[in-house]
Amino acid sequence: MPETVGVHIPPVMESGHTYASVTDHIDGIVLRRRWTWVWLAAFGFTFALVMLLTTAIGWLIVRGIGVWGVDIPVAWGFAIINFVWWIGIGHAGTFISAMLLLMRQDWRTSINRFAEAMTLFAVACAGLFPLLHLGRIKFFYWLVPYPNTMWLWPQFRSALVWDVFAVSTYGLVSLIFWYVGLIPDLATLRDRATGRRRRVIYGILAMGWRGASRHWTRYQTAYLLLAGLAAPLVISVHSIVGMDFASAQLPGWHTTIFPPYFVAGAIFSGFAMVLSLAIPMRAAFGLQGFITIRHLDNCAKLMLVNGLIVAYGYLAEAYMGWYSGNAYESYVNLNRMHGPYAPAYWVMMTCNVLVPQLLWFKWVRRNVPTLFLLAFLVNVGMWTERYVIIITSLHRDFLPSSWGMYYPTFWDLATLVGTIGLFLCFFLLFCRFLPVISIFEMRELVHSTAGGTRPPPTMEPKHAH
């Protein structure tokens, strides 16, 4: 396809790469890179945060839910905010690996692997919170339908029970999808590893993959179907999370726009996290040739689109608060803008509506430090959004006599910071022990962009024609 005159589109991969060079570059990060002080320091720091998380969870179990700031009327605090934030972040990974695959976006190839890992770790962090939030964690299995001596079942008409199934399906499918994508690359690591221990471990994980043509055909069918199955999960999981709120009677929650607006917000925050991880990662491992400005630019554009949908959601909420003529609905909106939690509302508006408008400019999308800062602000903004939705709706609902305030405690903060540490700790380990870019799909990309090896002198047998 001829390029439009005057418009420069950066490539999805720097030119001159062959099957061998992409393989050696990416598996070299795992197999031949020395331990660096930066990695060890980062790992040590994030591991300390994991210890903080285990302490916070331990204290919660020992002392009970009272160590958190939740109370009546605000019974959903940091735990639910963090749950929604983390599960939302995961959605961009699935969006990249499933939806962009189905839409044949070849630029997805070099970012899907680490985005899927991000999804997995984000879901792992998210999955902790509903369990911790139960208060009596030892009864978590009551959420699962199983024949029991009490003859009771979960309440299947509740969006909260749907959530149990949606989140566990999402976690499992993300894990399966990620592992299936890894199998051929694990075979590459097995074949290229020099130490016996590594060969055995990668060999077991690769399950004897040898790239047989019949295997590839079945593999591709299965992978494509998995993508087709994961794509509706992006929509359904966060819609159900939205319904957790929308099915309540509470002003500020009881609104039909929640499911689609939650999905857009999820993908918005997810792309912000993809950029927050990709930018340092490509610098640390010298991956600028594979994760190019084109990728950052495209992620930024998708962030802008989803940010606009989120902005529309805010507008619709404010409009419905006014147009409904309902005193409680309009009060929630006024309270958000002018009440005791107004700073959170304006931080949210600044980070999620105002700042992303900079992404209309090409120089912002292609300026790496600016983009990194912007992605950080969107992450902050999206966390604040969930704070605004949950806290401001709960703290002043119908009867002024039952109004109250919510203040997070040290243990609330420790749990939030601890999960950020857990997430980054997992990610650092992933960068060290597994290929951060899908190697076989990069070889495919080399093939389809007509690079690869030079054609050998005689491609066809002499008497073929």
Next chain:
Amino acid sequence: MPTDVSAHPSAAPADLFGLAAEFASPEALLAAARRVRAAGYTRAEAYSPFPIEGLSHALGFARSRVAMIVLFGAFIGAVGAFGMQWYANVLSYTWDIGGKPPNSWPAFIPITFELAVLGAAVAAVLGMLALNGLPEPYHPMFNLPQFGLASRDRFFLCVEASDPKFDLAEARQLLQDLAPVSVGEVLK
């Protein structure tokens, strides 16, 4: 593991798995696969570092049954999920929630959908692995010293000794004519 291409043993050794040719490009492998198939070999397999369109079909692979297995998995997931909710709310313990009928099926759809997806996804992976015969701890192809490159930048075609048409000298001649990088015997 002799890779000496000049030798011409007339009879195949008993522990021979097949004769493998190594190529440097996917185009060469695809052309070779077509030639081998046209020469009448039915038990040949190609190995490549990434999927190559049309390669398995060139070797006579009809169609994969993965899609049917996935459909079956989705069906099991959906029927199981709806059945579980219906049984729980209609038969086992009728529970009046907001005056809804016991079989309030629209409320059962989200879980039915999620478990259909889960059933299909698990079926896709287990079906793909089972049909491929994985995990497989041992395979003779790994005895070929250069086979490690099959996961990097080399493309292999192996004519298996179990093929009814297999004759070592004839197969060697056929593979040599395809201008490979190397030809080697693969031992069991």
